[in-house]
Amino acid sequence: MAVVTRAAPAPMGTRRKVGWARARRYVLPLVGLAVALAFLGPYIVMVLNSLRPSSDVVQTPPTFLPRTWQWSTFGDVLGDQRFLNWLKTSLLVATSSTIIVVLVAVPAAYFTARFRFAGRTAFLFLVLVTQMFSPTSLVVGLYREFFDLNLVNTYLAIILTNSAFNLAFAVWILHGFFSSIPKEVEEAAHLDGCSRFGTLTRIMLPLTMPGVVTAVIFTFIAAWNEYVVALTLMLDDAKKPLTVGITSYVTGYEQHWDQLFAASIIAIIPVVILFAFIEKHLVRGLTAGSIK
């Protein structure tokens, strides 16, 4: 920081800066539009494909816009009991996994950040190694384990799997947050007669809210989008999550591209809403903290 070279501000540069200040009002939103389009583009194709009959999706020559507009797809999908079942599973699995991860990760992260004990390093290392495993690489082992426990085809099996594989990231991120809070804050709470648990819930958690929020959104998104384990462990169609369920719209026997894409769009919406909602919380956490 201290190495910045001193240079006399050139008048030329200042003039250029004024011009830029005026131009950026128009340039930045335009660049923003281009960036947004780059990331939304494929999903715009998805929306357009959900609004045309399946036969129109696979017809040459291809067209940008539907040849015939079919507005009924979304209604059809939302009225489909199978789809509603999958949606219910996804909501249940993602919400439960997120709650479990927060409940389990917060005490672990807090304790490792605050105390030294035999095995602390080993625990943190274990967490780091866990992060490197993907459920995909362990799916054979997972299936055998849950088969022995008679948990194949249960919500519990995928909830536990999602919780376990997202725990590492949550512990990792929360550990950092707890470490960064000065001990004096806690000591003050202690002097005021706050218990260890009370300090955690009343003092530390509010201060680390952005960390908790980050853990929540990461876990929720990962659980919402998990595919391989659910594919292997959920055999009952009514209990499948969205990711696995909606692929049955396009199989060797029937190709409902329109429904596949409509269902996909509906599956994205809850996550985007969650993010929009949580981003606000992030900002609020920031301003609330700076009052101190």
Next chain:
Amino acid sequence: MADPLQGAVAEPGSTPAAATAPAASPVGSASSDGPSRGRRRRTLHGGTSIWVALLWLGPALLLIFGVVVFPAVQLVRAAFSKYSITGLRLGDAGTTNFKNVLNHSSLPTVLANTVIWVVVVVALTVLISLAVAQFLAKDFFGRKVVRWAIIVPWAASLVITAKLFTMIYDYYYGTLNLILTTLHITSGPIDFLGDDRWTMASMILVGIFVSVPFTAYVFVAGLNAIPDDVYEAAKIDGARSWQIYWRITLPLLRPAMVVASVLNIIYVFNSFPIVYTLNDRNPGFLHDTTITFMYKLAFKSAEKDVGMSAAAGIFNVLLILIVVVVYLRTLKWQEQED
């Protein structure tokens, strides 16, 4: 402004700074944040310490051992076992499975693909995300909308995005070919997923596309964690914008960069749906990475060998472990050089 709480309440970007400490050196970081109070230290050094620790860490340990370590042990067991083509355990195999993987004729191709896939996707993702994050940190009309738009590829499941891209890349019906031919960039359609020259590049593009949102989000948080007065001081000192970026922003963004690149290496290496879905109709292992290679060994190849697949899975875990440890070591070494 010199509030001691600032680091704590900043956006998650401040997190990586501390969060990487245990990653880079679990031993070294232990000294930095010891017990908060003397009294507690004494209790912890007594016989109860391990029980107190178990109380707080118990649920986490239960989950990790029950759902990660136990299946991993099962995987190791499978790697040393012989299986029939239907997945029935026939008996011990010794190290045959490992030898079979190492002697597999497609292994060099698969390893080369993995290196290209991980290096190119992670490097370009980090570069693009830096630019995107820098842009999103600016204040402009519609910033919120752009932020939400960028979340979409992250929020959409990889399977769905991969399926969508098979449609976009399609030789006959694909939107990309429609755009390219309409704009006369190419004379005819390109078989993005069937032509060997294009397959890897097409997969890499999707890989970057789905990795940028998360990475950019980490960088935005990292940028927000840099206090404004640092920039103000630099401006008063007359630093130009590129100097500020090179000398202040990038070094202070380092912790976020470490977290983003380590997580990206892990995710991209372990990425299954993209390579599997986009490469679905090509036979053999010409465009597979080690993860899809492993899966195909068990479920799709002529061999259908669970034991060999498990052995490949163990190689995968060891490989990613080595890559991450070497990466973190190199960073630490660089830090000491500075």
